Amino acid sequence: MPLEARKTSYRYGKDAWVFQDINMKVQQGEVVGLWGPSGCGKTSLGRILAGYVEPMAGQVLLDGKSLPKAGACPVQLVFQHPEKAVNPRWRMRRVLKEAAIEDQELLNDLGIQTNWLERKPGELSGGELQRFCVARALGTATRYLIADEMTTMLDAITQAQIWHTVMNIARQRNLGLLVISHDRELLDRLCDRIIPMPIS
Numbered sequence: 001m002p003l004e005a006r007k008t009s010y011r012y013g014k015d016a017w018v019f020q021d022i023n024m025k026v027q028q029g030e031v032v033g034l035w036g037p038s039g040c041g042k043t044s045l046g047r048i049l050a051g052y053v054e055p056m057a058g059q060v061l062l063d064g065k066s067l068p069k070a071g072a073c074p075v076q077l078v079f080q081h082p083e084k085a086v087n088p089r090w091r092m093r094r095v096l097k098e099a100a101i102e103d104q105e106l107l108n109d110l111g112i113q114t115n116w117l118e119r120k121p122g123e124l125s126g127g128e129l130q131r132f133c134v135a136r137a138l139g140t141a142t143r144y145l146i147a148d149e150m151t152t153m154l155d156a157i158t159q160a161q162i163w164h165t166v167m168n169i170a171r172q173r174n175l176g177l178l179v180i181s182h183d184r185e186l187l188d189r190l191c192d193r194i195i196p197m198p199i200s
Contacts, residue, residue: 001062001063001064002025002026002027002028002062002176003025003026003049003060003061003062003075003143003144003176003178004023004024004025004026004060004061004062005022005023005024005025005045005048005049005055005058005059005060006023006058006059006060006061007021007022007023007057007058007059008021008022008023008045008048008055008057008058008059008060009021009022009055009056009057009058010041010044010045010048010053010055010056011056018041018044019040019041019044019045019197019198020057021057021058022045022058022198024195026144026176026177026178027176028143028144028174028175028176029171029174029175029176030176030177030192030193031167031170031177031179031190031191031192032176032177032178032179032191032192032193032194032195033178033179033180033181033187033188033190033191033193033194033195034046034178034179034180034181034194034195034197035181035182035184035187035194035195035196035197036182036196036197037182038182040197040198041197042148042180042181042182042197043080043148043149043180045180045197046077046146046148046178046180047077048060049075049077049146049178050073050075050076050077050146051067051073051075052077062074062075062143062144071141072100072139072140072141072142073141074141074142074143074144075142075143075144075145075146076137076138076139076142076144076145076146077137077145077146077148078130078133078134078137078145078146078147078148078150079133079148079150080148080149080150080152080153081153082121082126082129082130082132082133083121083122083126083129085133086121086129086132086133087121088120088121088122089120090120090121091117091118091119091120092116092117092118092119092120092121092124092132093117093118095121095132095136096117096132096135096136099136099137099139100139100140101135101136101138101139103135103138103140106135106138106169107135109165109168109169110131110134110135110162110165111131111161111165112128112131112132112135116128116132126153126154127154127155127158127162130150130151130153130154130158130162131162134150134162134165134166138169142173142175143175143176144175144176144177144178145166145170145175145176145177145178146178146180147166147177147178147179147180148180149180149181149182150162150166150179151163152181152183163190167190179191
């Protein structure tokens with residue numbers, strides 16, 4: 001069964017609605033694009049679908065049930081800015097250990113070098129750090145991956161390498177993949193279908 005938003009609405013405080021009554025589904029094995037300009041609420045919707053933020057109205061369902069409140073969540077989110085997603089004081093080995101990532105083949109596929117494991121986030125480039133964030137999101141419990149402008153800040157070669165690996169893993173594991181981006185060309189290349197984000 002799908003990851004699903006039903007009549008989901010969100011706003012900041014008492015401000016105008018960012019979006020209202022959104023209905024969407026992502027099936028396992030499907031690659032779906034969520035497209036729209038900056039500021040239209042794509043990131044907020046991604047956070048709601050991953051369980052980071054509660055909607056003001058509506059609900060998010062996985063297999064017809066609410067997202068689990070404990071344990072490894074089967075819906076994982078990779079943020080645009082990796083430096084904001086990890087503890088700056090931790091070495092990368094600890095970051096992976098916290099997420100129970102022990103799959104050396106996964107690390108190899110993502111181009112993560114062994115000597116990077118002893119570095120802290122500030123000692124890595126943006127592309128190197130984002131590879132760790134992708135690895136951390138691909139634990140054995142993951143069934144849906146939400147990529148929020150995941151490679152926007154990276155150079156073209158690194159973007160291509162990361163997307164090649166993520167797409168292969170998604171196919172191998174039958175993951176549902178939601179790609180959030182303002183880049184329609186990227187979404188056209190990657191996705192089975194594209195959902196335009198409603199603009200208020």
